[in-house]
Amino acid sequence: MSEDIKVENPFHTARFKAPRKGKKPPKLLAIVHQSGCTGCEVCIAGCPVDSIELVPGPDPLNPGYQQMVEIDLSRCIGCQNCSQDCPWETITMYQHDDAFTAWGNETLSSELYVDEEKLEKL
Ligand code: SF4
Numbered sequence: 853m854s855e856d857i858k859v860e861n862p863f864h865t866a867r868f869k870a871p872r873k874g875k876k877p878p879k880l881l882a883i884v885h886q887s888g889c890t891g892c893e894v895c896i897a898g899c900p901v902d903s904i905e906l907v908p909g910p911d912p913l914n915p916g917y918q919q920m921v922e923i924d925l926s927r928c929i930g931c932q933n934c935s936q937d938c939p940w941e942t943i944t945m946y947q948h949d950d951a952f953t954a955w956g957n958e959t960l961s962s963e964l965y966v967d968e969e970k971l972e973k974l
């Protein structure tokens with residue numbers, strides 16, 4: 853993972869979705885090990901708060917090829933549906949405080965969180 857500071861991408865459409873309810877953060881957060889993600893979208897269908905987003909593949913003309921997903925940590929409620937549903941067992945639930953380190957280790961490509969340098973270009 854890059855050492856650059858990651859910030860929420862304010863231009864991603866997820867930022868227009870309803871925020872997570874409740875004052876306390878969830879005990880668990882889901883992290884996708886993107887190296888094992890096939891982009892099958894099974895997890896998206898089962899998320900009750902629509903907090904799983906597609907990351908398009910590298911070819912802008914064929915974004916569905918080599919796509920993967922990532923989870924919006926600011927909206928995940930820790931229900932565990934996705935970790936149970938993923939056919940490739942590539943989503944793991946982490947304790948809230950450990951999830952951000954895990955995100956850094958497991959996230960290869962992100963649309964939701966970007967480094968500050970990239971943000972300036974958006
Ligand atoms: S744990 Fe639940 S809320 Fe969080 S991303 Fe998975 S399905 Fe969505």
Ligand code: SF4
Nearest residue numbers: 889890892893895938
């Ligand atoms: S269900 Fe698993 S393999 Fe399919 S898109 Fe979600 S994380 Fe990736």
